[in-house]
Amino acid sequence: NAGVMQNPRHLVRRRGQEARLRCSPMKGHSHVYWYRQLPEEGLKFMVYLQKENIIDESGMPKERFSAEFPKEGPSILRIQQVVRGDSAAYFCASSRDSNSPLHFGNGTRLTVT
Amino acid sequence: AQKVTQAQTEISVVEKEDVTLDCVYETRDTTYYLFWYKQPPSGELVFLIRRNSFDEQNEISGRYSWNFQKSTSSFNFTITASQVVDSAVYFCALSEWNAGNMLTFGGGTRLMVKP
Numbered sequence: 001n002a003g004v005m006q007n008p009r010h011l012v013r014r015r016g017q018e019a020r021l022r023c024s025p026m027k028g029h030s031h032v033y034w035y036r037q038l039p040e041e042g043l044k045f046m047v048y049l050q051k052e053n054i055i056d057e058s059g060m061p062k063e064r065f066s067a068e069f070p071k072e073g074p075s076i077l078r079i080q081q082v083v084r085g086d087s088a089a090y091f092c093a094s095s096r097d098s099n100s101p102l103h104f105g106n107g108t109r110l111t112v113t
Numbered sequence: 114a115q116k117v118t119q120a121q122t123e124i125s126v127v128e129k130e131d132v133t134l135d136c137v138y139e140t141r142d143t144t145y146y147l148f149w150y151k152q153p154p155s156g157e158l159v160f161l162i163r164r165n166s167f168d169e170q171n172e173i174s175g176r177y178s179w180n181f182q183k184s185t186s187s188f189n190f191t192i193t194a195s196q197v198v199d200s201a202v203y204f205c206a207l208s209e210w211n212a213g214n215m216l217t218f219g220g221g222t223r224l225m226v227k228p
Contacts, residue, residue: 033214042117042204042218043158056215091158098213104150104158 002027004105005074006092012111013082021077021108025094032075033102034067037089049075082112115140117207117219125225126195134190134222136205142166144210147181147188152221153201161203164188166210195226 005024013019025032030051035043036059045059049069060067064082069075079086089109093102116139126132138147149161162172164181172179176193192199202223206216 031214035216035218042220043206043216044218045215048213048215059215089156093158093214095214101160101163102214102216103160106157109156 004029004092004094004103006090006105006108008108009106010109010111012113014113015083016081019079019082019086019110019112021079021090021092021110023075023077023092023094023105025075025092026103029094029096029103031095031098031100032069033093033095034075034077035091035093037091037107039088043091046077079110082110084112086110087112115142115207115209115217117205117217119203119205119219119222121222122220123223123225125227127227128197129194131191131193132195132224132226134192134203134205134224136188136190136219138186138188138205138207140186140207140209142209146208146210148206148208148216149179149188149190150204150206151201152204158204161190192224195224197226197228200224200226 007022032049034046037043047060047067048056064080066078089107091104091107093104095102118137145166147164151159169181178191180189202221204221205219208216
């Protein structure tokens with residue numbers, strides 16, 4: 001029973017490029033959450049999605065960041081025109097419903113040069 | 114607004130010592146969940162415990178134990194007879210009852226267990 005799968009594990013982008021981070025939830029999980037961990041800090045909630053719907057995006061920066069969870073395929077966190085401050089570990093987590101325990105992926109470490 | 118404070122940024126102990134990681138939280142909700150996660154050097158997040166605010170019983174799981182004190186808004190974590198493999202960053206987190214898995218995390222405590 002595979003856990004939450006995130007890819008790539010490491011991603012390097014130059015300033016101004018786009019970054020796409022993918023997350024496949026655990027089997028049977030339809031709730032997906034993205035969190036960001038800046039260097040030497042705790043995790044910060046970004047966005048909560050269910051299939052084809054954004055439920056809560058109160059933690060997402062207003063510009064350049066977007067997320068989707070289509071009917072088929074993984075959830076995607078997209079960062080346009082990356083800047084150095086976007087360098088962080090991005091964690092995806094999934095749950096069966098909004099009150100079931102969260103299962104985290106191993107994260108994608110984004111480095112912007 | 115919710116807030117989780119882990120005042121200890123780094124703790125260093127020698128193997129076999131007991132160590133307690135502190136967690137203090139703030140919330141206006143009367144019902145909520147509290148969590149602890151472990152982040153080893155490899156970087157993944159490992160779920161340790163979830164406790165709801167109705168249940169103030171202390172919990173023990175092997176060498177791990179948790180002390181939930183609603184009166185002081187604390188949810189402390191103790192590792193008994195620490196081992197080198199316990200070296201990691203430990204995060205405490207909180208979520209509102211109806212916010213499900215939108216967690217507010219503390220800043221983490223880095224635990225170093227020396228042989």
